[in-house]
Amino acid sequence: MICHTGVDSRTRSRPLSRTQLASNSTRRPRGWLAEITADSFLSAAGRTAAAEAPAQPVDAATGSTATVQHGTPLSVGTGSSAGLNAFPLQSVVDPRNVKECRALDIMAGLQLAPRELGRGTYGVVVSGTYNMLPCAIKVMVSQGLCRAAVRELLLGPSLVHPNLVATYTSRCARLTHEFFDLLEGPRIGVADPTAPRLLEPILHSGDGFGDPTGKGEAADPLPVLHQVLYDLKAVTGQVLTVTVQEFCDASTLSQAVKRGLFITTALWGVRLARRALLRTAAEVARGMLHLHDAGVVHGDLKPANVLLRSARDDRRGFTAKVADFGLSHVLPHAVITISTETWGSVAYMAPEAFDGTVSRATDAWAMGVILWEMLTGERPFAGKTQPAVVQGVRTGSLSLEWPSGMDPMAEAIIALGRRCLARRPEDRPSFRAILEGVVEIELAIRAEVLQQAAALQLVATEAHLAALAAQQLALQAAALAGAGVQVYDGPPGTQETSGGEGGTASQQEEQGGGRHAVCGDLPELQRLNLED
Numbered sequence: 343m344i345c346h347t348g349v350d351s352r353t354r355s356r357p358l359s360r361t362q363l364a365s366n367s368t369r370r371p372r373g374w375l376a377e378i379t380a381d382s383f384l385s386a387a388g389r390t391a392a393a394e395a396p397a398q399p400v401d402a403a404t405g406s407t408a409t410v411q412h413g414t415p416l417s418v419g420t421g422s423s424a425g426l427n428a429f430p431l432q433s434v435v436d437p438r439n440v441k442e443c444r445a446l447d448i449m450a451g452l453q454l455a456p457r458e459l460g461r462g463t464y465g466v467v468v469s470g471t472y473n474m475l476p477c478a479i480k481v482m483v484s485q486g487l488c489r490a491a492v493r494e495l496l497l498g499p500s501l502v503h504p505n506l507v508a509t510y511t512s513r514c515a516r517l518t519h520e521f522f523d524l525l526e527g528p529r530i531g532v533a534d535p536t537a538p539r540l541l542e543p544i545l546h547s548g549d550g551f552g553d554p555t556g557k558g559e560a561a562d563p564l565p566v567l568h569q570v571l572y573d574l575k576a577v578t579g580q581v582l583t584v585t586v587q588e589f590c591d592a593s594t595l596s597q598a599v600k601r602g603l604f605i606t607t608a609l610w611g612v613r614l615a616r617r618a619l620l621r622t623a624a625e626v627a628r629g630m631l632h633l634h635d636a637g638v639v640h641g642d643l644k645p646a647n648v649l650l651r652s653a654r655d656d657r658r659g660f661t662a663k664v665a666d667f668g669l670s671h672v673l674p675h676a677v678i679t680i681s682t683e684t685w686g687s688v689a690y691m692a693p694e695a696f697d698g699t700v701s702r703a704t705d706a707w708a709m710g711v712i713l714w715e716m717l718t719g720e721r722p723f724a725g726k727t728q729p730a731v732v733q734g735v736r737t738g739s740l741s742l743e744w745p746s747g748m749d750p751m752a753e754a755i756i757a758l759g760r761r762c763l764a765r766r767p768e769d770r771p772s773f774r775a776i777l778e779g780v781v782e783i784e785l786a787i788r789a790e791v792l793q794q795a796a797a798l799q800l801v802a803t804e805a806h807l808a809a810l811a812a813q814q815l816a817l818q819a820a821a822l823a824g825a826g827v828q829v830y831d832g833p834p835g836t837q838e839t840s841g842g843e844g845g846t847a848s849q850q851e852e853q854g855g856g857r858h859a860v861c862g863d864l865p866e867l868q869r870l871n872l873e874d
């Protein structure tokens with residue numbers, strides 16, 4: 343199966359493969375859809391979807407190419423060789439399970455807003471609604487049912503976990519002339535109406551001038567779909583894939599790193615920054631662990647593929663969710679590594695992945711790079727060319743430099759990150775170990791915070807008791823001296839001696855509020871308020 347984007351990643355650099363998608367046409371519009379973020383560029387450029395050889399029998403359902411290496415006894419680091427999940431995902435990702443619908447029906451129940459959320463190699467993601475539920479809609483076109491499309495269509499909806507982006511539904515249809523007619527009206531005077539056809543650019547203004555209030559019409563999905571398909575250079579006969587996902591409204595982990603969420607500032611203390619990092623890493627690890635237990639290797643784990651959804655659970659204000667299963671591999675039973683032609687984004691690729699070997703451990707390497715990126719706030723291998731990164735990481739002459747002389751919390755994160763970036767895959771921790779590691783570090787930070795709070799409380803209590811003792815002594819002394827009525831206010835340090843002000847002892851007792859009148863008789867001194 344060949345994707346329309348298929349290029350041999352070993353012969354093309356990432357920007358070229360991005361170009362492959364967008365093509366060099368001067369017709370490319372420069373509107374809202376034409377905006378490409380640095381992330382999406384990297385994402386797209388890094389994902390040179392290699393032309394895939396026909397799958398070998400054992401690997402038919404996975405779409406992965408070439409040989410399957412059966413597992414040697416499992417190393418502690420790489421997790422279970424067979425997926426733990428009883429649901430056989432391998433048979434799910436069989437292209438024969440894909441059912442096409444009519445192109446005319448593909449937008450049923452969907453509304454698209456002219457708001458691009460992002461884009462990658464294969465698709466453009468826009469916001470919209472699914473039966474009036476806000477959602478993100480990923481639109482991609484491919485020459486036939488390519489591997490990425492099969493994964494989007496079949497794998498996404500099968501994976502349910504709070505730390506994986508949920509796919510509500512997925513659809514695909516063959517692009518027809520009839521559908522293009524619906525988008526832009528029938529063409530007149532065309533010599534061969536059955537010849538492959540590209541869409542003409544759309545007039546954004548609808549009636550030629552547009553809405554004078556500037557509000558625009560957001561609801562009708564067809565103009566937006568027209569724009570997306572035009573932008574993707576869709577041609578009749580290609581397959582249109584639409585994936586409807588939960589809307590992750592707080593951007594990506596990549597953006598959070600750029601905004602400095604994991605870096606200490608005057609307002610965001612070191613503990614907060616570290617806990618934000620650790621909590622986010624724990625969520626990514628949970629999502630990845632779910633994938634690995636299901637026998638799925640992500641294959642393109644990176645901050646741009648970790649989406650953030652607003653949540654009020656903690657001070658970060660979001661929950662992290664792993665997304666984009668387009669490059670994932672479903673491991674056949676009892677297999678721990680497979681060979682593949684697909685490449686993720688080079689900065690996150692493990693040394694062995696450049697030679698076409700992927701396993702759960704290659705995802706663990708990517709997690710190490712993510713930990714480095716969150717801790718330093720920098721882009722990995724910034725300023726290096728892609729061939730230099732490929733060559734350097736592959737041979738071991740290039741590695742990420744961890745900062746030195748950091749706080750103990752950071753040192754613990756660094757130690758974990760270094761394990762993830764072990765050159766030998768079997769030396770890397772499993773995602774279970776990564777999860778346990780980050781939780782343990784956060785627990786230690788929390789224990790320290792609680793310990794400090796308890797120490798402060800102890801100091802306060804001792805001061806309180808000392809104040810009470812002093813008060814008692816003062817009262818005793820006053821009583822012995824026959825000084826008359828003593829008055830004590832509940833909270834510490836507010837003792838008041840009344841020589842006449844405030845009324846009589848009995849009046850004050852009636853007024854309540856924790857104010858106790860104490861008479862000159864010694865036994866009455868027992869009535870001191872010791873509630874605190």
Ligand SMILES: Nc1ncnc2c1ncn2[C@@H]1O[C@H](COP(=O)(O)OP(=O)(O)O)[C@@H](O)[C@H]1O
Nearest residue numbers: 459460461462463464465467478587589590666
């Ligand atoms: N569910 C979503 N909610 C919000 N934004 C999304 C969603 N899915 C994707 N995006 C945005 O689109 C970008 C590309 O999506 P992705 O699924 O990674 O596509 P690709 O497979 O082409 O890389 C993401 O980096 C993100 O910015």
Ligand SMILES: [Mg+2]
Nearest residue numbers: 385462647666
């Ligand atoms: Mg992506």
